Amino acid sequence: MIWFLLAPFLLIASLAQAQDPDPRLIRAADEVALAYVVTGDSEVDAASEAGLRGLSQVLTDRTTVEPGEPIGINLDQDDLSLLTFLYWPVTEDQPQPSPLAYVRMNHFLRSGGMILFDTRDGDIAGLGGPEGAGALRRLAAPLDIPALAPIPGDHVLTRSFYLLQDFPGRYYGRDVWAEAPPAGAEASEGVPFRILNDGVSPVIIGGNSWAEAWAIGENGLPLFTVGSGLDGERQREMAYRFGVNLIMYVLTGNYKSDQVHVPALLERLRSEEVMQ
Amino acid sequence: MTGLSFDPLLGWPLVAAIAGLAVLVTIWSLWRGLRGWALRGLAGLAVAAALAGPALESGIRNKLSDIVILLDDRSASQSLPGRTEQTDAALAGLERQLATLPDTEIRRVTVSDAEDGTLIGAALTRALAAEPQTRVAGVIAVTDGQSHDPAMLPKTAPAPVHVLLTGAPGDWDRRLVVEESPAYGLIDQPVTIRVRIEDQGAVPAAIAASPAKLRVLIDGEQSRSLDLPPGIPLDLPVVPQHAGQNVVSIGFDAPVADTPELTDRNNSAAIQIQGVRDRLRVLLISGEPHAGERTWRNLLKSDTNVDLIHFTILRPPDKMDAVPVDEMSLIAFPTQELFLERIRDFDLIIFDRYKVRGILMPQYYDNIRRYVEEGGAVLVSAGPEMSSVESLNLSPLGAILPGRPTGRIYDQPFLPRLTEDGQRHPVTAGLPGAPREGSDSHWGRWLRMSQVIPDSRAQVVMTGAEDQPLLIMNRVGKGRVAMLNSDQVWLWGRGFEGGGPQLELLRRIAHWSMKEPELEEEALLADVSGELSVTITRRTMAEIAKPVRITRPDGQTVTVELAPIGPGRFTARWTAPGPGLYRMTDGDITRVMALGPAAPREFEETVASGEKLGSLPEVTQGAVLRLSDGIPSLRTVREGRPAHGQGVSGDWIAITPRGASSTTGITHRPLLPGWAWLAIISGLALAGWLAEGRGWRLRRT
Incomplete structure (x- = not known):
């Protein structure tokens, strides 16, 4: 564990260097580009990139968010402080990132960034086959992750742009996990989450292989099949809606939760006017 | 025995x-x-x-000697003309007479000003407790009777207590009584001060019939004057104009009469009302979800004093998808309500990367412009859209923006720096970690900004790439506009290259817009530490500070030079000669400060009277006599006998020898x-x- 003690010093040393940041990362900061972790598995990486490109396309088509080209992140080298959202597909044989990378990731999570962990095993999990949970545990153990709980039905993620009940990807129906509401918090308040970073959960964990559902090829057509027939296309649409909601949640925090109160605030202004 | x-x-x-x-x-x-x-x-x-x-x-x-306690009141009210001489003469006469009595000792007790006025009760109790009960033969107090601690008066005493009152029978006084005054008040909401004129003593008939001409000044500015007859309570509505101390001074001139009133120091009162803002209402309009949006939300939502109304344009009018409305969580932007009907309810409107997309109608922008000119505040946090054809500058709001975008965008890392103005401006002065000459400390860099030509009246407090203006602040009419020409302040919060004081900077900009007194550029501050010691601080954007002229309550003026202690800050320490209402000005800013009570407690009531000493003289067979009738002669009587009376040569008072022995x-x-x-x-x-x-x-x- 000695490397954990050393790590902050290494980080400070690296920050002190005033060299120009990577132009790709500057672009990420300027354009809210979506980023994914490069795992080394070329198939997975290609799917991540295609998936985020597909999601960026949907965002650009339907919302005011117009992300640039997705960016692949090498956790051991790249500075995360310019990023907002990081997609991390979990693979069995992914090398463990360096201690310094974990220091950077923890800082990223604390200062308002979000990582979406995707174990991509929604089809086989729980059937006794090889699943990503072990790899996820290995990769995420050094991160400062708060207590997690399955996303409740009143979470702001269910209404940050579209109204959603569940969060399908290429697979369907697995629980998706986010930061647990603090004990005793009133769920009816709408914002049962801590106030830090506007109550945004630093991690979302699931196994629905979202990137594969979002992925589009150069020709603009989907790269992977989702379900079958019309039901499958409906599921792909829902996956896109989850992607849109997720990015809105990352960028606007609990904005949609607050909006519940806006009519009440306006009403108060009105009544005070009458009183005066 | x-x-x-x-x-x-x-x-x-x-x-x-x-x-x-x-x-x-x-x-x-x-x-x-x-x-x-x-x-x-x-x-x-x-x-x-x-x-x-x-x-x-x-x-x-x-056999033991008898003890006579001789108490003299030397409080400020006893310094009124003639009273000191009266007291001295009475003390000398009594001491001479006491010296002729055998086996009699004198214990002198002098009461001077305490913080709570004249504490005769406490002094008497203490003096009686210090002496053996069996030896006290008498107590003689020379005072004007204006004691402020009736509860501390002993219930009884082992010997007669005589009160010799100073003053003259013709003494009279007219004073101002503040019956009720609030310590806090909401800005722009009237608060009520209840005042009354009270006449005391032998008021000349002509004066008693005439009302007092009250003058009411708020922060040294004449606000109104009115006639108030004595004895009638008046509810005076006062409106706190600004946050912080509002000094309301109320007073009247001494009425002209043959016998002047005892003092004019109780003819005025200074009331300090802390102006408090009602909850601040901030309207945040984000043109698009972006990485820095949560920065604003974190800032405004962590402030419990702010009601945040936030709107983000999640979907522009020109984009559509086939999703049915009931599957979407979008609500319409209530533009008419916000920008036409409710706009004056907001203390600040923040445009965060707002693009002109045809959502707001031109008359709404016009309305926002009017809102600012009438005292509102607008803060623009501009991304690259400011340099585009969808720039806010091209809307009617452009007329009040503190800078004109040229269309050029600097897409390069740059270090935000404070300008000379910025080092003086309270919004940016003293921001932690600011880059300085000869210091290693620096902030993290930002990566993009728009080029803007600042308005000639605006202040550029921060610069960015190629020393181009980054943060510009300006006043428009009665309102304020601030413009940050980059959307990347969030990088500071993320700790990129070490980050910077992002929350503090945004908080100060927002609160400066809302006229927080602590962030005013030009301010004259008086920090009263201790009784009369004042630290005068002048905050200014100018190179030098003019000397401060202080007008004392008696009309004399003093000039105090201020010494620089930092960029835009000048200070001096000054000790006031006495309590009262002081006015200080450096020609540009005038401030009124109340040091101590404007009408000290000592001068609240000045007409001599034995009433405040309660029934103590009566209970102990003692007398309450006026010194203006002469110094009474001193006798001895047995215990229990009347201890005062009228003799051939005038009044006499007596002590009771106790015959105590050991x-x-x-x-x-x-x-x-x-x-x-x-x-x-x-x-x-x-x-x-x-x-x-x-x-x-x-x-x-």
Whole structure:
């Protein structure tokens, strides 16, 4: 564990260097580009990139968010402080990132960034086959992750742009996990989450292989099949809606939760006017 | 003094038992017809008496002198014209008379100003407690009777308490009484101060019938004047104009009369009302979700004093998808309500990367412009859209923006720096970690900004790439506009290259827009530390600060030079000569400060009266006399007799000599020595035996 003690010093040393940041990362900061972790598995990486490109396309088509080209992140080298959202597909044989990378990731999570962990095993999990949970545990153990709980039905993620009940990807129906509401918090308040970073959960964990559902090829057509027939296309649409909601949640925090109160605030202004 | 005392050797029960036994034996002897029964009984009682240890006690006593407590009131109200001389003369006369009385000591007690006024009650209680009760022969207080601690007055005293009042019978005074004044008030909401004019003493008839001309000044500015007859309470509405201290001074000129009123220091009052803002209402409009949006939300939502109304354009009008409306969580932007009907309810409107997309109608922008000119605030956090054709600058709002975008965007890392103005401006002055000459500390860099040509009246407090203006602040009409030409302040929050004071900077910009007094560029501050010591601070954007002229309550002026202590900050320490309302000005800013109470408690009531001393003189048979009738002569009377009266040469007051004494020694001598007791007991026993024995009978027969 000695490397954990050393790590902050290494980080400070690296920050002190005033060299120009990577132009790709500057672009990420300027354009809210979506980023994914490069795992080394070329198939997975290609799917991540295609998936985020597909999601960026949907965002650009339907919302005011117009992300640039997705960016692949090498956790051991790249500075995360310019990023907002990081997609991390979990693979069995992914090398463990360096201690310094974990220091950077923890800082990223604390200062308002979000990582979406995707174990991509929604089809086989729980059937006794090889699943990503072990790899996820290995990769995420050094991160400062708060207590997690399955996303409740009143979470702001269910209404940050579209109204959603569940969060399908290429697979369907697995629980998706986010930061647990603090004990005793009133769920009816709408914002049962801590106030830090506007109550945004630093991690979302699931196994629905979202990137594969979002992925589009150069020709603009989907790269992977989702379900079958019309039901499958409906599921792909829902996956896109989850992607849109997720990015809105990352960028606007609990904005949609607050909006519940806006009519009440306006009403108060009105009544005070009458009183005066 | 001599007396008999007992000191039993074996304890009283045993002595009593022996005496009882003796009586029983005597009775038995009598019943048996023994001749020596009386002698037997006497012998037994003598044993009991011997065991009781009778002794003679004698002591030596000394006569003690009497103590007269002489209290003089030297509080500020006693410094009114003539009163000091009256007090001195009375004290001298009384001391001379007391000196002629035998065995009489004087204890002098002087009461001076305390924080809570004149504390005669406490002084009397303390003086009485310090002396033996049996020796106090009298208390004489020379005062104007204006005591401020009636609860501390002793209920009674062991000797007469006389009160000699200073002042003249013709004394009168008109004063201002503040019956009710709030310490806090919401800005722009009237608060009520209740005042009354009170006449005291022998007010000339002409004055009593005439009202006082009240002048009301708020922060040194005349606000209104009105006539108020004495005795009628008036509810005076006052509107706090700004946050922080609002000094309301109310006063009237001394009425003109042949005998002037005692003092004009109770003719005015300064009331400090802390202006408090109602909850601040901030309208945040984000043109698009972006990485820095949550920065604003974190700032505004963590401030419990802010009601945030936030709108984000999640979907522009030109984009559509086929999703049915009931599957979407979007609501319409209530533009008409926000920008036409409710706009004046907001304290600040923030445009965060807002693009002109046709959502707001031109008349709404016009309305926002009017809102600012009438005292509102707009803060623009501009991304690259500011340099595009969708720039806010091209809307009617452009007229009040503090800069014109050129269309050029700097897409390069740059270090935000404070300009010279920025080092002076309270919004940016002292931001932690600011880059300085010869210091390693620096902020993280930002990566993009728009080029803007600042308005000539605006202040550029931060610069970015190629020393182009980054943060520009300006005043428009009565309102304020601030413009940040980059959307990347969030990088500071993320800790990129070490980050920077992102929350603090945004907080200060927002609060400066809302006219937070602590962030005013031009300010003259008086920090009162201790009683009368004042630290005067001038905050200014200018190179130098002009000297401050201070007008004292009596109209004299003093000029104080200020010394620089940092960029845009000048300070001086000054000690005021006394409490009161001071006005300071450096030509541009005028401030009123109230040091201590404007009408000190001492001068609230000044007409001499014995009422405040309660029933103490009456209870103790003492007198309340006016010194203006002459210094009374001093007599002695016995305790319990009336201690004042009218004599041939005028009033007299009396003290009661107590005749107290002290015992200085005691001797203790046994009544009879042990052998004498032995002889008595054995003699009686022998006599009894002989009487009953044969010899006695032989001689008889």
